Amino acid sequence: MPDIEAIKSEAKRLLSEGMVEVMLAFKAGETPLHPQPAFFRTPDDVDELVYSSLNQNNLATYLTRLPKESKVSMVVRGCENRSVNALVVEKQKSRDNLYLIGVPCEGILDWRKIVAKAGEAVKSVNESEQEVMVESRSGYYLVERKELLHDSCMRCSHPNPVSADILIGEPLAESDSNLAREAVEEFEALSVKERYAWFRKEAERCIRCYACREACPMCYCTECFVDHIEPRWTESGATPAGMQAWHIVRAFHQTGRCTSCGACERACPMDIKMTYLTEKLNHDMKEKYNFETGLDAQTKPPFATVTLDDKNRFMV
Amino acid sequence: MxxxxxxxxxxxxxxxxxxxxxxxxxxxxxxxxxxxxxxxxxxxxxxxxxxxxxxxxxxxxxxxxxxxxxxxxxxxxxxxxxxxxxxxxxxxxxxxxxxxxxxxxxxxxxxxxxxxxxxxxxxxxxxxxxxxxxxxxxxxxxxxxxxxxxxxxxxxxxxxxxxxxxxxxxxxxxxxxxxxxxxxxxxxxxxxxxxxxxxxMPVAFETENLKEKLEQNFSSNYWDKVSLSCLGCGVCTFLCPTCFCFDIVDETQRRERVRNWDSCMFRTYSLEASGHNPRPSRVERTRQRLSHKYVYWLDQVNQIGCTGCGRCVRYCPVGLDIRSMLRQAQSLPFEVSHAS
Structure with missing residues (x-):
């Protein structure tokens, strides 16, 4: 775990020196399982800052909700840093207005997995590198960290921030990028019919609350295609056609933009799997264009790039 | 029996x-x-x-x-x-x-x-x-x-x-x-x-004068504070057992008029045909959600419109907690109304 006092003192310095107007991080929530995203505006506010593996959200989703010119600092993990870069590439924020406090990430603990292990009324969660101690109404549970990691974090190959202004904590070992491949392979190994059945089973559980959209840093459109009325692009209701359309288009809009952070799945109230689609698209981006989202703040995603020597001449 | x-x-x-x-x-x-x-x-x-x-x-x-x-x-x-x-x-x-x-x-x-x-x-x-x-x-x-x-x-x-x-x-x-x-x-x-x-069951917050406090502080910056990290998704309202807002849509291709669940937390919920939106941000939408349950239901049927099931607390993707919001509301200033 990174030194939380070091994070705080850097945050306080930035705010007191006026380098940034707002600091995006987490504060303790009402229950130990749910730390809340927080906006700190004064050095004193920063006393409330917490850092733990229970911080579920990708804070970059708030960047496009703040005034574009505001100077912002964020505590970023690997995926959040890459999302910030992707937003900078898409000109949603100038890198000059950002100060990133990087933290190597040991993976997010999935609160649903914690409740499944330890039962109701979780009173405290204490983590070390290898293990997590959970105290709930029914007693104490010592669980291996790996068992509680969110699925996306189990596949993460870039736990370290790639372009932080300051890094707090020692960088972790980068893991094998084939880990993400394994999740896709299971899906790819199925027949077309089986794949469609899988997709339907997941997508048609949807209640169209759009928590996945709101939790995603890259879903910042002023008007989402599902909210568009004239013409209407999808069926409006929680019907098979409407739900399938939402899930397939949502995934495709992420091509070359998704950082595999898994915030969509963590936000979903219906436990719908979504990353098997985006991981597949990410894999295609890597294999066909040698592109990974957000590794720097300059390279445009392949589908946002057109060159004069494009072999598909109709494009230019 | x-x-x-x-x-x-x-x-x-x-x-x-x-x-x-x-x-x-x-x-x-x-x-x-x-x-x-x-x-x-x-x-x-x-x-x-x-x-x-x-x-x-x-x-x-x-x-x-x-x-x-x-x-x-x-x-x-x-x-x-x-x-x-x-x-x-x-x-x-x-x-x-x-x-x-x-x-x-x-x-x-x-x-x-x-x-x-x-x-x-x-x-x-x-x-x-x-x-x-x-x-x-x-x-x-x-x-x-x-x-x-x-x-x-x-x-x-x-x-x-x-x-x-x-x-x-x-x-x-x-x-x-x-x-x-x-x-x-x-x-x-x-x-x-x-x-x-x-x-x-613990007492999560006091309900005494809560209605008056929320009502009289309609324009307070309290609402900015409690809605700050809200993502604007529909989890709290769709999973709420008392939220019943709906939208009626003509699905012309199916030649049907359908009724779908809708949520006051959505931008499109209050968006008017002219393009004007009387609840332009998550601040107003959060105020609507809480006020409906803790002010308007009371005005209309004299019952709190929340049964305390806890779903909105448990499933909010950003850990927003209505109990804590209402506890904070208890410290808002208010005047006792002398209704005849």
């Missing part, structure tokens, strides 16, 4: 009911529980210490339903839904109370919703009281409780190997016909369990 129902007799009883009713009860769906119709085999009666993800309001107000079907040449006919007589088993008292609250909207003297009415008339509700306090619930705080009996046909109290069944309607009595009557000792024992459960 009070009956005794041995736990081991329950699966058979549920199957017996199936002869005359569609029986809905919480069953496992992926990693949570969901009200689904009981199949012929494989009954598992789930006794999780918290409620289903989707509240049973969905059994009365489906997420999407067709209201009208258009025919060619400008005609139309009202949609017909085949609703069989049904028993909703093991719903929690907070969710049953919520259905009663929704009646005040869907079954008004002048206008009543025909689909809601038919589903209500054809449903027998058999609740399972909560003998173990759930994690995020606050039913006693808002004036209800883990064994709240409003609007139920029957209520079960878990007493170890068996349930005490209290019936409150003739229809429910018929359902438990043939079961042994409970002795007074057992009824007393159940009362103790119910009282203990009630006492174990």
């Amino acid at each position: 009070n009956f005794i129902l041995e736990k081991q007799a329950l699966p058979d009883l549920l199957q017996t009911w199936r002869a005359n009713f569609d029986v809905y009860l919480p069953q496992n769906l992926e990693r949570f529980t969901h009200f689904m119709p009981l199949a012929a085999e494989g009954v598992t009666v789930i006794n999780e210490p918290h409620n289903t993800r989707i509240p049973p309001k969905a059994l009365f107000l489906p997420m999407t339903e067709t209201l009208v079907k258009f025919t060619r040449f400008g005609g139309y006919e009202n949609a017909k839904h085949e609703i069989e007589p049904r028993i909703v088993f093991a719903l929690r008292p907070c969710d049953a109370q919520a259905v009663q609250l929704l009646d005040t909207s869907f079954l008004q003297v002048k206008y009543s919703d025909p689909f809601w009415l038919e589903r209500r008339e054809k449903t027998i509700t058999v609740a399972l009281g909560c003998h173990e306090p759930c994690d995020n619930g606050f039913c006693t705080t808002v004036g209800y409780g883990p064994f709240n009996k409003a609007d139920l046909d029957a209520m079960l109290t878990d007493l170890g190997d068996f349930y005490l069944v209290e019936t409150f309607s003739e229809a429910a009595e018929t359902c438990f016909n043939g079961f042994a009557n409970a002795s007074e000792t057992i009824c007393v024992q159940a009362l103790e369990v119910q009282q203990r459960a009630h006492d174990q």
Whole structure:
């Protein structure tokens, strides 16, 4: 775990020196399982800052909700840093207005997995590198960290921030990028019919609350295609056609933009799997264009790039 | 009437009911529980210490339903839904109370919703009281409780190997016909369990003068503070057992007019045809959500429009907690109104 006092003192310095107007991080929530995203505006506010593996959200989703010119600092993990870069590439924020406090990430603990292990009324969660101690109404549970990691974090190959202004904590070992491949392979190994059945089973559980959209840093459109009325692009209701359309288009809009952070799945109230689609698209981006989202703040995603020597001449 | 129902007799009883009713009860769906119709085999009666993800309001107000079907040449006919007589088993008292609250909207003297009415008339509700306090619930705080009996046909109290069944309607009595009557000792024992459960629920916030405080601070920056990290998704409202907002849409390709769940937390909910939006940001939308439950319901039917089920607390993707929001509201300034 990174030194939380070091994070705080850097945050306080930035705010007191006026380098940034707002600091995006987490504060303790009402229950130990749910730390809340927080906006700190004064050095004193920063006393409330917490850092733990229970911080579920990708804070970059708030960047496009703040005034574009505001100077912002964020505590970023690997995926959040890459999302910030992707937003900078898409000109949603100038890198000059950002100060990133990087933290190597040991993976997010999935609160649903914690409740499944330890039962109701979780009173405290204490983590070390290898293990997590959970105290709930029914007693104490010592669980291996790996068992509680969110699925996306189990596949993460870039736990370290790639372009932080300051890094707090020692960088972790980068893991094998084939880990993400394994999740896709299971899906790819199925027949077309089986794949469609899988997709339907997941997508048609949807209640169209759009928590996945709101939790995603890259879903910042002023008007989402599902909210568009004239013409209407999808069926409006929680019907098979409407739900399938939402899930397939949502995934495709992420091509070359998704950082595999898994915030969509963590936000979903219906436990719908979504990353098997985006991981597949990410894999295609890597294999066909040698592109990974957000590794720097300059390279445009392949589908946002057109060159004069494009072999598909109709494009230019 | 009070009956005794041995736990081991329950699966058979549920199957017996199936002869005359569609029986809905919480069953496992992926990693949570969901009200689904009981199949012929494989009954598992789930006794999780918290409620289903989707509240049973969905059994009365489906997420999407067709209201009208258009025919060619400008005609139309009202949609017909085949609703069989049904028993909703093991719903929690907070969710049953919520259905009663929704009646005040869907079954008004002048206008009543025909689909809601038919589903209500054809449903027998058999609740399972909560003998173990759930994690995020606050039913006693808002004036209800883990064994709240409003609007139920029957209520079960878990007493170890068996349930005490209290019936409150003739229809429910018929359902438990043939079961042994409970002795007074057992009824007393159940009362103790119910009282203990009630006492174990913590008071989450004070409700005294809460309405006045929220009302009088309509323009306070309190709303900015509590809505700051809100993502603007529909989790809290869609999973809420008392939220009933809907949108009516003409699905022209299917030639149908449908009613879909809608949420005051969505931008499009209050967006007007002119392009003006009277609730332009999450601040106003959060104020609407809280005020509806803790101000407007009180104005309209003199009941708090929240039954304390705790779903919005448990599933908010960013850990926003209505209990903490209302606790903060308690420190807002207000003046006592002297209503005549």
